[in-house]
Amino acid sequence: MGFLVRVAQWFADPANWQGIGGIPNRLLEHVAMSGAAMLTALVIALPLGVLLGHYGVGGGLAINISNVGRAIPSFAILVIALQVFGIGAPPAFVALVALAVPPILTNSYVGMRQIDPELREASRGMGMTELQLLFGLEMPLALPVIMAGVRTSGVNVVATATLAALVAWGGLGRFIVDGLSQRDFVQLFAGALLVAALSLSAEGLLALLQRLATPAGLRAGGRVSLRRATA
Numbered sequence: 001m002g003f004l005v006r007v008a009q010w011f012a013d014p015a016n017w018q019g020i021g022g023i024p025n026r027l028l029e030h031v032a033m034s035g036a037a038m039l040t041a042l043v044i045a046l047p048l049g050v051l052l053g054h055y056g057v058g059g060g061l062a063i064n065i066s067n068v069g070r071a072i073p074s075f076a077i078l079v080i081a082l083q084v085f086g087i088g089a090p091p092a093f094v095a096l097v098a099l100a101v102p103p104i105l106t107n108s109y110v111g112m113r114q115i116d117p118e119l120r121e122a123s124r125g126m127g128m129t130e131l132q133l134l135f136g137l138e139m140p141l142a143l144p145v146i147m148a149g150v151r152t153s154g155v156n157v158v159a160t161a162t163l164a165a166l167v168a169w170g171g172l173g174r175f176i177v178d179g180l181s182q183r184d185f186v187q188l189f190a191g192a193l194l195v196a197a198l199s200l201s202a203e204g205l206l207a208l209l210q211r212l213a214t215p216a217g218l219r220a221g222g223r224v225s226l227r228r229a230t231a
Contacts, residue, residue, distance in 0.1 A: 053112025
């Protein structure tokens, strides 16, 4: 109980909420790093997965490459990137992007390919162009699966961004790394709580976005039928 009291006192100390090393600035660094990595991963993986899924070509190769990237630990990528880019933000950024790409790429491809082929043929028969088919039919139906991949990547990135502190970058991981080096277990525990709270917040926000991205019929357990699509 005494340890938890000291943790509460640490959070209540105004010094921990001010300056470069304060909680607000470290939180901002953590969110900025995670957001930049996610945005880059989306730019890389989403168009590729969607186009491969739409045309149904090269998907197996893309997913296999994606799975190889997923199998490599983020820490290993961080160490390799450290040798290439040196100390600072770049190696952490590279590691986080590599972590975020596979789920987005895989889910984008799978979401597009799981759409009933008869729906595509019926839509083409109604005169829809490829762009209309892509954005008017396929993307709305695939969006829940795509958002599931984004959700997985987002939570993983927020949690793993803690490693950025190991390469002299900021973020909430600084509290954990500094706590370990100084044997300040109160700071270490507080940092772990902050990372856990941010990860849970990211999970909740992305889960809400996933739900909002799901068409009402699919949320209700409905199934888009060929008759409804061609009515």
